Amino acid sequence: MPIIDPNSGQPLTSPDSSETNAAASADVIVDIDMSNFQQVVLEGSMQTPVLLDCWAPWCEPCKNLMPVLEKLAREYNGAFILAKLNIDEHQQIAAQLGIRSVPDVKLIMQGQLFDEFQGVLPEKQIREWLAKYIQAPEDAPQSPEEQAQAALDAGDATTARGIFEQLSQAHPDHVDYRIDLAGALLAEGNPDRARAVLDGLPPEDRDAPKARGVRARLEFGEEAPSAEALAALEGRDDSEAHYLRALRQVADGNYEAGLDALLKLMQRDRAYGDDLARKTLLRVFDALGADHPLTVTYRRRLFAMMY
Structure with missing residues (x-):
């Protein structure tokens, strides 16, 4: 859709090269008003x-989002210009743009509105959104979310927990950060604190897929047999023993082995525990998330087995 010039009310026409060169020399972060809206x-x-x-x-x-956008503008080093519009001071421009609520972020390229988002997004999601249109610098630093995930992948749950605590405090409206914090606490070995964080979520978010996933991992840890109980299963080949071993594998994060064992138990003894193997498979899918490769693979295998 065309961008409207707030001064004339007419669609923008292509500028000459001298004007675009002047705009290109602008700073990467610019405050916008009536005097520079058209140029910038x-x-x-x-x-x-x-x-x-x-x-x-x-x-x-807006105050939470702006520092993130400014950080990205400096990081991208001129790959895009961050233009900041105070809608209270420049209501005419806001009216021309159809701004109804803030924050409202619009990506404008070649005089056209390419994409937009409203509200506050986590830095990682903003990076992913930008990456669809603008190439990030090769030496771009990791976002806090990426740093936390890298720490979890390396087995450093304490560092990840610290990052998510900071993000949760800085962005209290971002429920995902609190769910990530619960996951990091669980990985750190603090199930009680993880449960308290989950229980403290707004009621409408407690049953969100991501929250259900962390709660499922928490419950698997509680239900799985201890090391001593697992040792006592040595040599047993009954359905209960197979189920408990699979549960321990899932609780330990060895998801593929646990899913495989549950699928085999379902083939071997579908009636065990009132179809408990299948029900537990579905809980593991919840814990992993619908898009996880293992969820996709084993959901397909489960479907093939049943139908």
Whole structure:
């Protein structure tokens, strides 16, 4: 859709090269008003993508989002211009853009609105959103979420927990950060604190897929046999022993082995525990998430077995 010039009310026409060169020399972070909107946002986007951040001084989410956008603008080092529009001070521009709530972030390229999002997104999601249109610098640092995930992958749950604690405190409205914190606490060996975080989520978010996944991992840890109980199963070949071994594998994060064992138990003794193997498979899928490769693979195998 075309971008409208707030001064004339008409669609932008292509600028000449001297005007776009002037826009290209602008700083990577620019405050927008009536005097520079056309040059920076409209004409400037013909050469360099412009990320227009519409905000207001009274908007707390805006205050959380703006530092993230500024950080990314500096990191991208001119690959896009961050244009900041205070809608209270420049209501005419906001009206022309159709701004109804803030924060409202619009990506403008070649004088056109390419994409937009409203509200506050985690830094990782903003990076992923930007990456669809603008190439990130090769030496771009990891986002806090990526740092936390790398720490978890390396077995350093304490570092991950610290990062998610900071993110949760800085962005209290981001429920995902609190769910990630619960997951890190669980990985760190603090199931009681993890449960307290999950129980403290808003009621409408407690049953979200991501929260269900962490709660499922928490429950698997409680249900799985201890090392001593597992040793006592040595030599047993009955369905209960196979089930408990599979449960321990899942609780330990050895998901593939646990899923495989549950699927084999289902083939061997579908009636065990009132179809307990299949029900537990579904719980593991919940814990992993619908898009996890193991969920996709074993859901397909489960379907093939049943039908």
